Amino acid sequence: MNKLSPEERVTLRDSVHKLLTDECSENAVRTTMETSSGFDPVLWRKLAEMGIVGLIIDQPQGGAGVGPVELEMVMEEVGAALLCSPLLASGVLAAELLKALQVEDVANRLLPTIASGECIATAVLTGQSGCWTQSGVTVTAEGDASSNEWYLTGSASYVLHGQNANLLLVAANTPDGAGMFVVDAGADGIDVASLPTFDHTLRLASISFDNVAAERINTQRPVWDAVRQALDVTLVALAGEQAGAAEHCLTATVDYAKTRIQFGRAIGSFQAIKHMAADLLLETESALSAARNAAVCLADDASNATEAISLAAFACADTFVTTAATNVQMYGGIAFTWEHPAHLYLRRARANAQLFGSSDFYRERFMQQLGA
Amino acid sequence: MLTETNIADKNLRDEVRSWLSENWTQPKAAALTQHQPMWGASDELKSWLAEVVAARWAVPRWPSEWFGRDLSNAQAKIIEAEFAAVKAPGTGQDRTNLWANTLLAGGTEVLKSKLIGPLLKSEINMCLLYSEPNAGSDLAGIRTRADRQGDHYVVNGQKVWTSGAMTADYGMLIARTDWDVPKHLGISYFYCPMKQEGIDVRPLRQITNESHFNEVFITDAHIPVDNMLGNFNQGWKMLQTALAYERLIMGEGARGPRGGNKKAKDEEILIALAREAGVLDEPKLRQQIAQAIAYKKLNALNSARGKADIAQGESSSLMSLGKLAMSRILHEEARLRTEILGPASMLEGSDYPRAEDANFLTFNAYLTSIGGGTDQIQRNIIGERVLGLPKEPEVDKKIPFRDVRAS
């Protein structure tokens, strides 16, 4: 792993911040979210050129080769700017999954195109239950190990950017347990349907497979261990996105409370508003601490990494929802309009809180990590 | 033993019951249980209301000269119970018709004769022209002005968040009529005709992706002097009457899901949804659903006790709690609908009606927690007016409005 110096980190953060300030303004987000793909290919290319798409992909495979700490940091910026892109799907979830499977030729073949942004990949892991454990897998693979010819059947759901992906990494049940398969998204027998999402900055799809020829990734690791590792990295990234977004929301609301005058005073001078803001600051700072701590634990391969990631998952999800929701109340009528950004964040917060399992799910995992 | 009241009550009950059985016919009932348009009444509803008004069931507590029967609260409730038993709408408007009650309380004879009938029959549509870009919670900070010219007022200014302005025939308007006195003392209250050249209504897109509220630009609009409610410069008092009705109504209910409530049987909707989703046996969820339903039932009990207090001639502090209670109920119910759905709550559209409802209700709950006075303002009112806690100092309460600081 390529560890950045503190100065290099600042530079990285600044350059992402600048790119998103320039190219991912609120107006740009509103335009992009109403397009069918839901992302801006020009910005996507720029993110790839800057090394953001391949951030966690190793350098020999065309990536920047940095770790969870830098990823979390970049995602804070992504969350604040409400970036619409397949970054989490392709550059994080799919990329980490390919790394975690530890099959060198497959990784060497696929990761460079993912890092360059040419190929958008995503992982197909669950069905309509939206359950992110191995029991949630709904696709079945038939074939045999000797010829390594496999065919996928079944339908999956909640596939992140499934409608934009060229490459699918599909978890499927095989006669010998869970397997991981690579398939071209345009292959015969694949039907991708966009799911209409309440968060318009999000893209989800359901994908059905009807006897689709697929390549099995013959990993030595138990497949679900690799999936769990990829999901954990993705959760750290998502936690960063949520914490960054929540912090951004609160800052904007506090700024408004300083300038909006009612009863001859700034509304921020009323304790009702001040106390809401103070409570939210406790939440958002805690979320940032949780997300950054999870990233450090993961980077250090600490023994309590799973515990830290679970904590970050629910703390950041809940904080983003609470902050975005309370902010609408703090703004008053103005936030009830489509033109005001408050609802865009609240929509994303609600989606993010469900993306890879609910807060309750991660609270339970946290308890298990604590030995309870 | 039958007392005189018992006999009068029984006669009244018989009279309503037989009137309903003759007039509330099956076809009418069927036509009216159809989904009603949100702004404005359907023709079927209007013609039914006309019958109810003509038979003097619409506002039984009101004086007989204004479509009423001078009945006590207890007797009016007998009528309401009979209407409710057959699900017929139209009575109880002496509690629930914001527009008509405000007009009766402060209108001139000319205006009352002209509009009370049509209001009770829902023949005209209304809106509230209170909030302005710089005067929301601080309504006394309005800057829309009304200046008298002969037999009418000329109005100029801008209103915002005006629900239903597109279809409204009249708006209940507050405007500044004196700039040289402190802010609460220079406001007058009007019924402003909306269908005139000086009124320009521009829809605003809401977070629910609907456009029910609007900006209203007012340029040299005319209001006849007869359309003033209450006295000149005493509009603030009139407004308190109107707001009390509005908050009372908001405390008793709110709009349901966009497509109507498609619930099976008479089961509590949260229980029905949890059952449908197969999660009704989860202990944590059960506890939370119990609490949400409890909030709703307790609010209904508070409201019933409050009404009984009022009937006995006491003023009831319970009535000011309803809107705050309803805000909590709506936000919590929407949160639980989301929790029951889990990942499906990420979806929207007609293929996903449960998600559509959960998301819509999550956002629409702010109508109750912001509209009609925010929860924070409501808490201030309860603290100060009900509990008698010292008031927050108001820096601009005593100075001439001209000198007041704005955003």
Ligand SMILES: Cc1cc2nc3c(=O)[nH]c(=O)nc-3n(C[C@H](O)[C@H](O)[C@H](O)COP(=O)(O)OP(=O)(O)OC[C@H]3O[C@@H](n4cnc5c(N)ncnc54)[C@H](O)[C@@H]3O)c2cc1C
């Ligand atoms: C869906 C919807 C429909 C509406 N329909 C209508 C309508 O038909 N007609 C109409 O006239 N208006 C309507 N309104 C406007 C509504 O009444 C105002 O939005 C509301 O009174 C708040 O005013 P504001 O939006 O200016 O917020 P502000 O007054 O600017 O309030 C901003 C924040 O400051 C807080 N705050 C302000 N003053 C205090 C204080 N003294 N103490 C503590 N906290 C304070 C508020 O609680 C809020 O959190 C509607 C609003 C909504 C959301």
